[in-house]
Amino acid sequence: MSRIVVVSNRVALPQRSGGPAGGLAVAVNAALKDKGGIWFGWSGRVAPEPSDAPEVTHHGAMTYAVIDLTTEDYQEYYNGFANRVLWPVLHYRVDLSEFYRSDLSGYIRVNRMFAEHLAKIIRPDDVVWIHDYHMMPLARYLRESGHQNRIGFFLHIPMPPADIIQALPQHSETVGALASYDLVGFQTEGDKDNFARYLETRGGQPTPDGTGCDIGGRRVAFGVFPVAIETGAFVRRARHASRTRFVKAFHESLMGRKLIIGVDRLDYSKGIPNRLDAYEHFLRTGPEWHDRVAYVQITPKSRTDVPEYQEMDRYVSHKAGQINGAYADVSWTPLRYVNRTYSRSALAGFYRLADVALVTPLRDGMNLVAKEFVAAQDPADPGVLVLSQFAGAAAELGTGAVLVNPHDTEGMATALRRALDMPLAERRERHARMMRILEVRDIDCWAEAFLAALSPKEPATERREIALPRAAIRSVVRPPSPTSPWSSRLMPRGA
Known part of the structure; x- marks a missing residue:
C-alpha cells in the first residue's frame, strides 16, 4: 500500500x-x-x-x-x-x-x-x-x-x-x-x-x-479543495472551554457588554489597520454604543525581524492607543489590543462568547478563524460573522456571513452596527446555513478529496458520498462544478 x-x-x-x-x-x-x-x-x-x-x-x-x-x-x-x-x-x-x-x-x-x-x-x-x-x-x-x-x-x-x-x-x-x-x-x-x-x-x-x-x-x-477544520471536535472544544475558569473570568470582565473579537497574526494581508479605522468610525458615528461594546483584537506578532512587519507593529499599536485615548472612560476600554498567543481551547471559548467576529483580511487564501468562529457558536444564540469578500472562506460562508469590502471604512462600520443589532431569528438562520457547510466539508473530507484526485487508481465508485438536504446546497455561494471533488459530497442522491 x-x-x-x-x-x-x-x-x-x-x-x-x-x-x-x-x-x-x-x-x-x-x-x-x-x-x-x-x-x-x-x-x-x-x-x-x-x-x-x-x-x-x-x-x-x-x-x-x-x-x-x-x-x-x-x-x-x-x-x-x-x-x-x-x-x-x-x-x-x-x-x-x-x-x-x-x-x-x-x-x-x-x-x-x-x-x-x-x-x-x-x-x-x-x-x-x-x-x-x-x-x-x-x-x-x-x-x-x-x-x-x-x-x-x-x-x-x-x-x-x-x-x-x-x-x-x-x-x-x-x-x-x-x-x-x-x-x-x-x-x-x-x-x-x-x-x-x-x-x-x-x-x-x-x-x-x-x-x-x-x-x-x-x-x-x-x-x-477549500481547507477545512475538525468541525465536530471544535464544537466540543468550544463548549467545554466556555465552562473553564479562565474563559468565565474573561466573560465577567466584559461586565455585560457585547463582545466583538478579531484574531489575526500581525500581517499586512489581514487588514488590521483598515479594521481599526472602521471601528473608530463606528464609535465616532455611534455614541449610543459607547460603554456597550468591547472589541478584543488578539494579534500575535510574527516575522518580527522583517522591516515591513516591524513598521506595521508600530502603526497598529499607535492606532490602538489613539482609539482608546479618544473614546475610553475610567470604567470602559473600547479596544483591548493583545499581542500574545492563546491556546486553541482558549480561543474557542472566546469565540463562543463573542457577539461578532471581524474577519476582514485584504486578501486571504481561506482564513480558518472564520470557520472556527462559526463552529464555536451556541446554535441557540449564535454570534455574527463579519467576513471580507476577499477571504477564501467567503466562497463557502458568504450567504451566512455579513460580507464586507475591507477597503470601505464606512461600509464596515455599517456592517458592524448591523451585526450587533441583528435579530435572534436571523442570527440562527445564518449560523445554520454555515454550519451545514462546515459539517460536510470537514478536515477529513479535505484530505480525502485531495488524495483521491491525486491517486488515479482509486475507483470513483468507492468514494464516500454525503447527502444533504437541498437547503444546504443553496447555502453555497458558488455551486461546485460537476468535476469538483466536492460534488459528490454536496449533491443529494438522485439530483
Missing part, C-alpha cells in the same frame, strides 16, 4: 509545546493524525551547519523527519525570498516585495536540499503531497533526479492573476515550476482560474474538459 509523504516548510512536532500555530500546520496535522504517513520539513532550528540527514521521530502512526537550516538559508530562503517576495506578490501586493537575486538563489538552494533529503526517504510507490509557497519548485528537482511518484501541491494562500505573477522576477523558477506536479490544488475557483490562465501565457494548452493543462510534455491537473 502506498504511503503518504507530506512536505511543508515547518513540521508540527508533537512534543513541541504550544502546538501548531499556523493554518497549514493545523490542517495537515488534523488530516493525517489518524491516517499515518511521513511528515517532512524544516525543524525550525537554525544551526551552524546544514543537516547531513533528516532527524526522524515516531509518534503513533506518524513519522516525522526534519532537517535544520543554516543562518544563510534562513535569511535568504525564508525571511528573504519566501516572505519578502512570494508572500506579498501572491497576496496582490507587488509594491511590498523586495527582490534580491541572492535571496532567490537561497530559495532554490534550499528547495534542492529538501529534494536531496526527500530522495533518501521516498519509495517509488509513495504519494507525495507538498504544501505552500515555500516549496513551489520542489517537484521539478525531484523529477530531475528521476522520481516518477505521484506528486501533488496545495497552495494555502491566494494565487493572483497572471499579470501580477509575471511581475515576479524569474517567475518561471517558482510559480512556473508548479507545472512539474501531477495535481495542483487551490482554495477557490478564482485561484485555480488565475493559475490556468498563467500557464496559458506560457504556452500551456487547456485539456478538453478544463480540469488541467498540457505543458512542457506533461499534464498537470487543477482542483479546488
Whole structure:
C-alpha cells in the first residue's frame, strides 16, 4: 500500500509545546493524525551547519523527519525570498516585495536540499503531497533526479492573476515550476482560474474538459479543495472551554457588554489597520454604543525581524492607543489590543462568547478563524460573522456571513452596527446555513478529496458520498462544478 509523504516548510512536532500555530500546520496535522504517513520539513532550528540527514521521530502512526537550516538559508530562503517576495506578490501586493537575486538563489538552494533529503526517504510507490509557497519548485528537482511518484501541491494562500505573477522576477523558477506536479490544488475557483490562465501565457494548452493543462510534455491537473477544520471536535472544544475558569473570568470582565473579537497574526494581508479605522468610525458615528461594546483584537506578532512587519507593529499599536485615548472612560476600554498567543481551547471559548467576529483580511487564501468562529457558536444564540469578500472562506460562508469590502471604512462600520443589532431569528438562520457547510466539508473530507484526485487508481465508485438536504446546497455561494471533488459530497442522491 502506498504511503503518504507530506512536505511543508515547518513540521508540527508533537512534543513541541504550544502546538501548531499556523493554518497549514493545523490542517495537515488534523488530516493525517489518524491516517499515518511521513511528515517532512524544516525543524525550525537554525544551526551552524546544514543537516547531513533528516532527524526522524515516531509518534503513533506518524513519522516525522526534519532537517535544520543554516543562518544563510534562513535569511535568504525564508525571511528573504519566501516572505519578502512570494508572500506579498501572491497576496496582490507587488509594491511590498523586495527582490534580491541572492535571496532567490537561497530559495532554490534550499528547495534542492529538501529534494536531496526527500530522495533518501521516498519509495517509488509513495504519494507525495507538498504544501505552500515555500516549496513551489520542489517537484521539478525531484523529477530531475528521476522520481516518477505521484506528486501533488496545495497552495494555502491566494494565487493572483497572471499579470501580477509575471511581475515576479524569474517567475518561471517558482510559480512556473508548479507545472512539474501531477495535481495542483487551490482554495477557490478564482485561484485555480488565475493559475490556468498563467500557464496559458506560457504556452500551456487547456485539456478538453478544463480540469488541467498540457505543458512542457506533461499534464498537470487543477482542483479546488477549500481547507477545512475538525468541525465536530471544535464544537466540543468550544463548549467545554466556555465552562473553564479562565474563559468565565474573561466573560465577567466584559461586565455585560457585547463582545466583538478579531484574531489575526500581525500581517499586512489581514487588514488590521483598515479594521481599526472602521471601528473608530463606528464609535465616532455611534455614541449610543459607547460603554456597550468591547472589541478584543488578539494579534500575535510574527516575522518580527522583517522591516515591513516591524513598521506595521508600530502603526497598529499607535492606532490602538489613539482609539482608546479618544473614546475610553475610567470604567470602559473600547479596544483591548493583545499581542500574545492563546491556546486553541482558549480561543474557542472566546469565540463562543463573542457577539461578532471581524474577519476582514485584504486578501486571504481561506482564513480558518472564520470557520472556527462559526463552529464555536451556541446554535441557540449564535454570534455574527463579519467576513471580507476577499477571504477564501467567503466562497463557502458568504450567504451566512455579513460580507464586507475591507477597503470601505464606512461600509464596515455599517456592517458592524448591523451585526450587533441583528435579530435572534436571523442570527440562527445564518449560523445554520454555515454550519451545514462546515459539517460536510470537514478536515477529513479535505484530505480525502485531495488524495483521491491525486491517486488515479482509486475507483470513483468507492468514494464516500454525503447527502444533504437541498437547503444546504443553496447555502453555497458558488455551486461546485460537476468535476469538483466536492460534488459528490454536496449533491443529494438522485439530483
